[in-house]
Amino acid sequence: MWQLYQFPLCPFSRKLRLLLGEKGIGYEPVRESPWLRRDEFIDMNPAGQTPVMVDTERGGLPLIDSLAICEYFEETVEKAAMINGTAANRAEIRRLVAWFDTQFYRDVTAPLLNERMLKRVTRQGSPDGAALREAMKAVVGHLDYIDYLLDHSTWIAGATMSLADLAAAAQISVADYLGGIDWKSHEQAKRWYVGMKSRPSFRPLLAERMELISPPADYEKLDL
Structure with missing residues (x-):
């Protein structure tokens, strides 16, 4: 299961959530307030920015940066391509x-x-x-x-x-x-x-x- 660290008014998390919704990818939203600079969150992303995605089942590295995460799902999920054409x-x-x-x-x-x-x-x-x-x-x-x-x-x-x-x-x-x-x-x-x-x-x-x-x-x- 994917966990998505974000807060309601993060525009970059919203962009990613729209992509996940269009592609039908399930995830668990985890509330993160980056301005608090929580130690556990900084350990995942030293930049201290949302969004961050973690695959809790596979235990791999966290995915960081909204565009990088969007590109990851573009490359791994064929449904509803969002970077397409020539x-x-x-x-x-x-x-x-x-x-x-x-x-x-x-x-x-x-x-x-x-x-x-x-x-x-x-x-x-x-x-x-x-x-x-x-x-x-x-x-x-x-x-x-x-x-x-x-x-x-x-x-x-x-x-x-x-x-x-x-x-x-x-x-x-x-x-x-x-x-x-x-x-x-x-x-x-x-x-x-x-x-x-x-x-x-x-x-x-x-x-x-x-x-x-x-x-x-x-x-x-x-x-x-």
């Missing part, structure tokens, strides 16, 4: 995964997590209004880019759903939980995201809650 298609999927995992996370998800989640759960003080305004401003540009991508293809990276869609939806879902998404003037991105939210793999994520922090009233709704 070499050029696969390169584009990986480029866009990196875009959402780095640029979107840096500009939007990370500051929202820090100001609206981490400061609250660790009692580090009040949110920085300037940082939140910058994140809200940045999300408009990222949604514009998603609109542009969807102008040219059915899904984020091409004609079929891919890991790029999972990466984008994972980041957006965390930002949405933290009240950082305004869908105004982004109809294409909104339709795509509603489609992602409707998938069976997505529903368990939307049902989860982070202690001390409640999402907006329409967080789970499919009629944004």
